[in-house]
Amino acid sequence: MSQDSQTPESVPTADGMPMLGLGTWQNEDPDQCADSVATALEMGYRHIDTAQIYGNEAAVGRGIEQADVDREDVFLATKVWISELAHDDVLSSTEESLEKLGVDYVDLLYVHWPAEAYDPEPTLSAFDQLVDEGKVERVGVSNFEPEHVDEAIDTLDAELFANQFECHPLLPQEELRARCEDAGVNVVAYSPLARGKVFDVPEIQRVAEKHDVSAAAVSLAWLREKGVTTIPKATSEDHIRDNWGALAVDLDDEDVAAIDAIDEREREVDPDFAPW
Numbered sequence: 001m002s003q004d005s006q007t008p009e010s011v012p013t014a015d016g017m018p019m020l021g022l023g024t025w026q027n028e029d030p031d032q033c034a035d036s037v038a039t040a041l042e043m044g045y046r047h048i049d050t051a052q053i054y055g056n057e058a059a060v061g062r063g064i065e066q067a068d069v070d071r072e073d074v075f076l077a078t079k080v081w082i083s084e085l086a087h088d089d090v091l092s093s094t095e096e097s098l099e100k101l102g103v104d105y106v107d108l109l110y111v112h113w114p115a116e117a118y119d120p121e122p123t124l125s126a127f128d129q130l131v132d133e134g135k136v137e138r139v140g141v142s143n144f145e146p147e148h149v150d151e152a153i154d155t156l157d158a159e160l161f162a163n164q165f166e167c168h169p170l171l172p173q174e175e176l177r178a179r180c181e182d183a184g185v186n187v188v189a190y191s192p193l194a195r196g197k198v199f200d201v202p203e204i205q206r207v208a209e210k211h212d213v214s215a216a217a218v219s220l221a222w223l224r225e226k227g228v229t230t231i232p233k234a235t236s237e238d239h240i241r242d243n244w245g246a247l248a249v250d251l252d253d254e255d256v257a258a259i260d261a262i263d264e265r266e267r268e269v270d271p272d273f274a275p276w
Contacts, residue, residue, distance in 0.1 A: 006247050008044045008073070014186045014229055015161070017075055017108070020220065020247060021047025022240065023190060023233035030059040036235045037063025041074065043244055049164075049188075049231040051079035051112055052097055061102035076101065077108035079142055079164075082116035082273065089117065090126035098135060110140040110164055114148045115273040120155045128157045140164060140188075145275050146179040153183060164188040167228060169198055169219055169259050170266040177226065189223055192230040195268045203262050207255045213245065220246035222259045 011018045022040040027033040033056045037048055041064065050060045057078060064074055078101065084093035094109060109127065111118060130136040138161035141152050153160050163180050167173045167189035180187050198204050198219045208215045220230050220243060234240045251259075 006044055006244065008046045011044070011046065011247060012224065014227070017162070017186060017188075017229060018045070018047040019224055019229040020243070021045060021049050021075070021077075021188075021229065021231040023231035024048070024050045024056055024060055025054055025190070025233050027054070027056055027059075027233060027235055030056065030062075032235055033059035034063040034066060036240065038066040039237050040234075040240050040244075041067035041069045043240060045240075045244065046073055047075040047077070047229075047231065049077045049190075050101075051081070051110075052084065052093060053079070053081045053112065057097055057100035058102075061100060065102060071103060075107045076103065077110065077140070078106055079110040079112040082113050082118060085111065085117035085119070085123045087122040087126045090123060091129065094130055094135065105135050105137060108138045108140050108161060109136040110142045110162070111144075111152075113143045113271075113273060114141070114145075114275050120151050124152060124155045131158045138162070142190075143274065146176060148275060149179060149183060149185060153185075160185050162186040162188050162229075164190055164231075166191045166267060166269050167223065168192050168194045169201065169204060169222060169262055170194045170264055171268075172226075172260075177228070181227070186229060187227070188229045188231060190231060191268050192223055192228075192232050193219055194266055197266055197268075201262060201264065203258050207251070207258060210255070211249055211251075213249050214242050216242055217246040217249050218251070218255075218259075221249035221251050222256060225251055225256050 127139045139158045140162040142164040199215045208218045
């Protein structure tokens with residue numbers, strides 16, 4: 001399949017979630033953010049990821065509105081920040097997110113981190129309420145370790161749909177991915193290119209040369225082979241298109257094994273309040 005032949009229908013999905021999306025972290029210029037979202041949607045992307053703390057929900061909503069794509073065809077996700085995780089704050093801050101995004105519902109709402117105001121019972125009961133009210137289609141968590149995933153599953157009435165965390169060839173997260181798979185929880189990888197560090201890894205460079213594609217495309221294809229959804233951040237049309245081109249990359253067993261064998265480890269996101 002050539003890059004030009006890819007369509008939204010050709011994007012693999014995980015329980016209805018397109019496995020390649022556009023991340024918007026640090027896409028803070030409102031016009032640039034709106035344009036990048038619109039560009040991605042016009043190109044064929046159907047999964048857009050944002051968060052309250054990114055400060056760009058309004059711009060993301062404007063980008064969705066700009067694109068010639070029906071709202072119901074866009075898988076839209078946002079995240080509740082750690083200061084807003086008390087029960088009533090989840091409800092009020094999500095209402096604000098919906099207003100900023102200009103939508104009646106989001107397809108997926110995440111707990112951004114199990115930190116600060118997070119308390120499983122009151123926090124997750126608010127998420128359940130939002131599902132019951134039709135304002136949230138699916139419940140997710142982000143940066144949850146295996147024990148937090150288990151606790152969330154036991155606490156929620158709704159199904160736990162996804163866990164979003166940093167994952168890439170330099171941080172493959174085998175244990176956490178396996179726990180999510182066993183529990184039927186989809187994995188969504190943020191920073192899937194390790195903030196560009198994958199570009200300098202010889203094993204990835206060799207696979208990229210073999211397929212005549214970018215190191216970014218190889219890394220995204222490797223994650224897809226692992227059943228992981230990716231949401232690489234990109235602002236320029238060239239980068240958005242290059243990531244889209246990863247869908248046309250078919251890695252063979254030798255390629256996957258070569259990337260699996262990388263022993264370098266690098267975590268890019270490691271705040272003081274992280275649970276690990």
